[in-house]
Amino acid sequence: MTAFVSALDLFSIGIGPSSSHTVGPMRAARAFAGRLADDGVLDRVTRITCSLYGSLGATGLGHGTPDAVVAGLAGLRPDDCDPDDVRGAWSRLGEAGGEVRVAGSRPITMTTGDLSLEPRTRLPGHPNALTLQAWGEGEALPLAEETYYSVGGGFIRREGDAPEESEALRHPLPYDNADQLLALCEEHGVSFCDVARYNEVAVHGEDGIDAGLDAIWAAMAECVEHGLASDGTLPGGLGVKRRAPEVRRRLEEYDRDEHLRDTSTEWLHAFALAVNEENASGGRVVTAPTNGAAGIIPAVGHYYLRLVPGADAAGIRRYLLTAAAIASLVKKNASISGAEGGCQAEVGSACAMAAGALCAVLGGTPRQIENAAEIAMEHHLGLTCDPVAGLVQVPCIERNAIASSTAVSAARLALHGDGTHLVSLDTVIETMRQTGLDMMTKYKETSEGGLAVNVIEC
Structure with missing residues (x-):
């Protein structure tokens, strides 16, 4: 399949x-x-x-x-x-x-x-x-x-259901791994997003996929906007205060004086914090590819729209389609579940998706896109899932902000090369799968290891 x-x-x-x-x-x-x-x-x-x-x-x-x-x-x-x-x-x-x-x-x-x-x-x-x-x-x-x-x-x-294959059979450009995806791109002279779009149109039609992608981005943007405007303390008893609104207010002050400093990375962090604080409060979010890692794709997408000349809605569609093409590889060949693979499967996967997608809309070739995703995933290998008190707050919220920066760095780094690199995306995904299997259960979304047992709950 x-x-x-x-x-x-x-x-x-x-x-x-x-x-x-x-x-x-x-x-x-x-x-x-x-x-x-x-x-x-x-x-x-x-x-x-x-x-x-x-x-x-x-x-x-x-x-x-x-x-x-x-x-x-x-x-x-x-x-x-x-x-x-x-x-x-x-x-x-x-x-x-x-x-x-x-x-x-x-x-x-x-x-x-x-x-x-x-x-x-x-x-x-x-x-x-x-x-x-x-x-x-x-x-x-x-x-x-x-x-x-x-x-x-x-x-x-x-339990007992066979895998769904009916929709898969309708995809005219199927692939099982990154090497096959790259081969399709080379054969047809297209990029990751084009392969994804071709498959999407076969199932949803041109208007259907565009409307769906626009609705997804609208929900992501609304989540960012709401998170940047909502003060207060997150539920659950840890007393974690929302930080995104105060960060936004300070950055707006800095931006009024153009000579203070470059605030692009800090805005990137603010966007991610906003989404994951909304998620922690039980608000409306978009799974990307999970809720615990939901801030990375919208944060990097906002970075693209805010800071890249010529960025537009069509670019966001390409961005989302590229991210989905990469996520498909991880879901098929490893896991996007924190309970199965630790946080490397959630934040690591989202970072790889965002890095490859940003590289794509910045003009990267298919091999540069694959390289960007590989760099991002490689540097999350072994990341455990250890939420304090079983809440998606500490360390999850900050991890999304830092991973957003990593995604941008990975995309920019890949663009300085020609796509040639030693470790392939397929290799790092397989390594992530093996690492998840080897990881002790207490480090995989059980709150029985790591920070979850070393942080005193107040």
């Missing part, structure tokens, strides 16, 4: 704070409720239980996973729901129970105890797993039971 994944799937509009722990479980619960309705058993359901395993059980409370499950069962969708309807959806049930309208119609009573956290139980399919069961009045066995895996970036897989 081709590696290519549509930009409209990779860049999914959702809510924070986590694509794998919030968006994925919400989609899984919604899918389960839909199956109950489709199978004709919904009217018999009087109770639904859910077990959260592995990483979902370990950091689910900090990531709002129980809230997401309840919201999904009620039929809410992460791409268009009001985030306020999700926050507290589980805790509001209480021990006595509250009403949940499953699939938006069937009222049942659920309690907080109907969702259990099982961090020590790891199912073989993926570290992020949840099992949902529907029960009828007086029934000894569940009416229905399904296990879902949240495999990163908001993507889910139901």
Whole structure:
């Protein structure tokens, strides 16, 4: 099956704070409720239980996973729901129970105890797993039971389902790795974004892909704007204050005096901080390729629009398509899941996507684009996922700001060469995969190692 994944799937509009722990479980619960309705058993359901395993059980409370499950069962969708309807959806049930309208119609009573956290139980399919069961009045066995895996970036897989191949078969320019992608570019005299666009148009049409890309960027831009304007303290108990608005105010003062200093890198940081502070607060964000790494693509995109002469909306489309082409390679041949590969799979992947994409819109050749992505990924190898208190705040927010700078540096460095380099993008992606396998579980989104156990929670 081709590696290519549509930009409209990779860049999914959702809510924070986590694509794998919030968006994925919400989609899984919604899918389960839909199956109950489709199978004709919904009217018999009087109770639904859910077990959260592995990483979902370990950091689910900090990531709002129980809230997401309840919201999904009620039929809410992460791409268009009001985030306020999700926050507290589980805790509001209480021990006595509250009403949940499953699939938006069937009222049942659920309690907080109907969702259990099982961090020590790891199912073989993926570290992020949840099992949902529907029960009828007086029934000894569940009416229905399904296990879902949240495999990163908001993507889910139901246990027992075969991989989806129907859309893949419609891609006229398939590729499995970077070498094949480069060969396609050379054969047809095009760049990464052109290969991606050709595949996208075959599925979505010219107008469909353009509208989709424009909607994605509009959501990213709105997230940046909201984050730059929103003061306050992030939820969760760590007392982390939003910094993006104060950074913005200071930079605006500096920029009024052109002789003070170059503030381009600091604006880049501010854009990334804004997005990840929005994500940490449970706001509307775009998975890119995950929520924990959602600030890098929009931050570098804003850097392009703000500082590159001639930058325009068409360039942003090329930017997003190039980033999606690179992300497809990582998703197929390694992982974009922090629970599976550590933070190298999230921030490292996003940095590689942004570096290659920026190189593309700065006029880089396909081999320079591949080199930029490789440089960015190479210098994130081994990065652990160790969120303090299970919250996507420390060190996640700052990591996005620093990785945004790394992406710009990697793109600029690649443009000074001719694309010839020793380590290929395929090699560094395979190395990332192997490193993730070797990495101890406690360093992969469980909050059981690294900063998560060495920072005192106040």
